[in-house]
Amino acid sequence: MATFKYLLETSTCIELLRGNQRVRQQCIEKNQLCCISVITSIELLYGAYNSPDNYREQKIAKAKMLTDYSQKTFTFPPYKQFAYHT
Numbered sequence: 001m002a003t004f005k006y007l008l009e010t011s012t013c014i015e016l017l018r019g020n021q022r023v024r025q026q027c028i029e030k031n032q033l034c035c036i037s038v039i040t041s042i043e044l045l046y047g048a049y050n051s052p053d054n055y056r057e058q059k060i061a062k063a064k065m066l067t068d069y070s071q072k073t074f075t076f077p078p079y080k081q082f083a084y085h086t
């Protein structure tokens with residue numbers, strides 16, 4: 001079982017999904033030590049499902065990807081696969 005040292009809050013996860021390179025680099029440096037809570041997962045999915053129609057499907061897919069990765073040892077997928085742009 002992995003030992004996590006960093007619990008990422010919702011705003012940090014949103015910055016990751018928006019493509020913030022500084023936040024992403026910090027998370028990569030702490031790879032295998034990060035996780036997100038169930039509450040953060042739900043907040044991300046809630047926000048994605050309530051997005052404007054033109055971005056909804058993309059945001060839902062990316063939020064699900066992040067929450068799926070957080071349930072395993074937290075390894076970041078390739079940037080282009082992971083981030084969405086608004």
